[in-house]
């Protein structure tokens with residue numbers, strides 16, 4: 201019996217190789233380089249995964265994800281409004297599936313996010329009573345963070361708590377719990393998830409005023425003797441306006457606080473903010489080339505700081521399902537990522553690979 205099986209091994213291998221190439225032809229399959237391999241000695245390469253990827257309803261994208269990424273962030277399914285829709289109701293199914301997907305495929309999960317002013321459960325939105333808000337805050341953090349402790353790698357504990365001028369955003373948490381809520385969230389998360397890294401995550405914190413606010417937050421948490429392991433610069437930037445100098449300065453300043461720095465939600469919008477829908481049928485070569493050039497410049501910068509940066513995560517897998525098709529104007533056709541709507545690597549993908557080959 202043993203001999204017979206061995207005789208079939210080359211045939212089976214050939215069939216598997218062939219079927220792999222034929223099903224994911226022209227996508228990130230055979231022959232196409234891998235981001236996670238190219239950057240394996242530098243930092244993790246992640247993608248935000250929407251429910252369609254977590255439920256594996258798209259097999260072509262599934263093989264791309266496994267080949268290209270070694271980190272993932274749930275785009276929505278761990279947000280409070282989805283995972284904790286009623287006072288005593290939790291819906292863990294999709295989050296559990298994502299965690300299992302990560303375990304099976306060596307993909308590190310960054311859980312996102314415990315405390316955020318957006319995508320909150322309906323019952324919380326108009327809550328007047330501060331004690332009830334505190335009860336939600338405490339039970340939400342301890343229930344959700346402890347469930348995934350040791351199963352996810354990290355949590356974005358607090359997301360987007362700052363205004364552009366570095367002051368605290370006027371969220372329900374600030375209103376009802378006061379400014380200490382950020383430190384308190386980290387204390388509770390540390391207690392519930394002692395084996396999980398804990399991060400603060402925000403957009404625009406590369407800009408000096410907001411950066412100063414983020415530094416103050418981190419220092420306050422540290423001064424209270426509470427653990428914070430890293431800070432995420434989201435990286436939602438616009439083609440032609442990427443703030444390279446501010447990004448570089450922020451990586452230096454944040455890592456100087458003794459914490460990890462990550463680029464957590466990278467995408468480059470190619471559409472002017474309020475234009476109608478300039479490229480509904482495809483991206484002109486000139487813009488495609490600019491996108492490739494800017495991505496390459498960014499990754500060369502990230503590589504200079506490879507000792508400080510632990511992960512670079514794209515906010516999505518391919519252009520067709522990027523949130524930027526619906527923001528700030530609904531229903532436009534944007535092209536912010538490295539893979540096109542057919543999962544085919546774009547010129548920008550190859551420029552990121554080239555940057556990584558050094």
Ligand code: G3I
Pocket residue numbers: 275276318319359403434465523
């Ligand atoms: O699930 C409902 C569905 O039932 C309904 O039919 C449909 C109708 O519009 O909406 C669906 O919910 C949408 C949800 O995404 C899931 O697709 C919401 O409308 C939509 O607002 C929501 O957008 C998400 C957004 O956060 C909410 O603020 C985006 O997918 C997600 O990419 C985005 O991610 C955020 C990060 O968490 C934090 N940083 C900024 C980043 C981009 O905004």
